[in-house]
Amino acid sequence: MEQSFDQPDIAKIVNGNSREFSKLVDTYKDLVFTIALRMMKNRDEADEVAQDTFVKVYRNLKLFKGDSKLSTWIYRIAYNTCLDRLKKNKKEQYSTPIDEIRGAEVAVIGNALDALVKEERQVLIKKSIEKLTPSDAALLTLFYFEEKSLQELEPILKLGANAIKVRLFRARGRLATILKGELELEIL
Amino acid sequence: MDNTDELNKLTDQLFGDLPLDAPQADFTTRVLSKISTSKNLSIIYEPLIPKQVFVILILLAVFFIPYLFSLDVGTDAGYFSLLMDKVAIWVSAWSINIEFSPSLGYMAIMVMVSVQTFLLKRYVERRLV
Numbered sequence: 001m002e003q004s005f006d007q008p009d010i011a012k013i014v015n016g017n018s019r020e021f022s023k024l025v026d027t028y029k030d031l032v033f034t035i036a037l038r039m040m041k042n043r044d045e046a047d048e049v050a051q052d053t054f055v056k057v058y059r060n061l062k063l064f065k066g067d068s069k070l071s072t073w074i075y076r077i078a079y080n081t082c083l084d085r086l087k088k089n090k091k092e093q094y095s096t097p098i099d100e101i102r103g104a105e106v107a108v109i110g111n112a113l114d115a116l117v118k119e120e121r122q123v124l125i126k127k128s129i130e131k132l133t134p135s136d137a138a139l140l141t142l143f144y145f146e147e148k149s150l151q152e153l154e155p156i157l158k159l160g161a162n163a164i165k166v167r168l169f170r171a172r173g174r175l176a177t178i179l180k181g182e183l184e185l186e187i188l
Numbered sequence: 189m190d191n192t193d194e195l196n197k198l199t200d201q202l203f204g205d206l207p208l209d210a211p212q213a214d215f216t217t218r219v220l221s222k223i224s225t226s227k228n229l230s231i232i233y234e235p236l237i238p239k240q241v242f243v244i245l246i247l248l249a250v251f252f253i254p255y256l257f258s259l260d261v262g263t264d265a266g267y268f269s270l271l272m273d274k275v276a277i278w279v280s281a282w283s284i285n286i287e288f289s290p291s292l293g294y295m296a297i298m299v300m301v302s303v304q305t306f307l308l309k310r311y312v313e314r315r316l317v
Contacts, residue, residue, distance in 0.1 A: 018220060025216045030208040037209050047211050054219045055226065106194035110201060118205070125202050144203040172195040175202070 007070070014062045025054050028071065031145060032078045038141050039082040039134040049085050053078040068155055075145060076156040079138055086134055101176050109176060112183050124186065128178045136171035143168060 008024040009017075032053050036046035056077050064073055113121050129137050139157070146152040150161040157164060212218075237245075255278075272293050 018224075021223075022216050022220055025219050029215050030210050033211040033215075034209045046209075047215070050211055050215070051219050051222055055222055058223050101191060101195075103191040103194040106191055106198050110194075110198050113201070121205060122207070125206055128202075129206075140199065140203065169192065169195070172199045176195060176198060179202075 010061060010064065010070070013058070021058060024057070028074050029054075031071070032074065035075065035078045035138060035141055035145075036082055038129055038132075038137040039079075040085065041130055041134075045085065049081050050078070052085075053081045056081065069152065072146065072152050072156060075142055079142070079156055082134065082138070101173060101180070105180065106176055109179055109183060113179075116186075120186075124179070124182055128175060128182050131178045132171065132175060136167075136174055139164070139167055139171050140175065 008027060009020050012020040013024060029050065033046060033050045036049040036053070037043060040046045040049055053074070057074055060077075064070065113124070116124065129140070132140070139153075142153055142156055146156075150164050153159075153164050154161060159167070269290050272290055275293075
């Protein structure tokens with residue numbers, strides 16, 4: 001999911017170059033909006049949160065020390081802005097219980113997905129991600145945005161590598177359970 | 189049965205298939221206008237200490253400092269030593285057994301500065317990110 005792009009010039013943005021900042025927004029807007037949408041579950045709210053994220057990025061860019069990737073720093077701001085908004089809205093963190101899903105069942109889900117048309121498959125996956133809790137959805141999304149690097153995820157989630165591994169396993173299990181339910185509905 | 193590998197493979201497949209969601213086309217323009225609007229707004233500073241506390245502190249200072257200077261110490265030492273001596277007299281009047289010296293005063297100031305720096309740093313950091 002990583003995009004290829006020209007890195008914006010941070011020094012120029014700090015000096016007030018709005019054209020350079022709009023380059024930064026254009027570069028990261030889809031990634032930030034995707035995180036926001038998967039956590040907020042609502043396009044309008046996701047749009048607002050994504051805007052707030054970039055306002056915070058602009059205001060705090062002079063504090064960015066470069067000890068992590070710029071994208072990691074932006075994801076961290078996006079993730080925290082979403083959490084703040086969810087806390088403010090007191091949204092419920094509904095969670096699907098993890099049914100023990102067997103390896104064979106997972107393979108069946110994979111095959112069933114392969115049998116679907118690409119667009120149908122994408123709709124089904126999006127619908128399933130929507131049913132995950134904001135933290136599970138963020139965790140899985142960020143894991144793939146960060147090219148599966150637990151080291152990059154640690155500062156974003158403020159968790160150790162082992163804790164992230166455990167949460168990833170549970171989130172994957174929940175997603176598979178939800179997907180299985182969605183597929184059954186689709187087939188019926 | 190351990191299904192970790194199958195689950196990993198499935199989620200790789202799911203997320204590999206998924207395109208990114210895009211906001212509305214004018215998103216960047218709206219972000220820039222939001223930033224320029226907030227820049228034009230005058231910054232409202234919220235004091236860390238409420239107004240009432242300030243008034244009480246000023247009143248205390250107004251009444252306490254002249255009282256300290258009214259105490260007779262009878263020395264030609266520096267201003268800070270003089271003040272510390274007066275504080276010592278005032279404290280001894282309350283039967284508290286502390287030996288006052290300029291070093292103790294400097295130390296108290298250092299402690300206060302350190303505590304306030306720590307609190308201020310934490311406050312600023314909480315406001316960021």
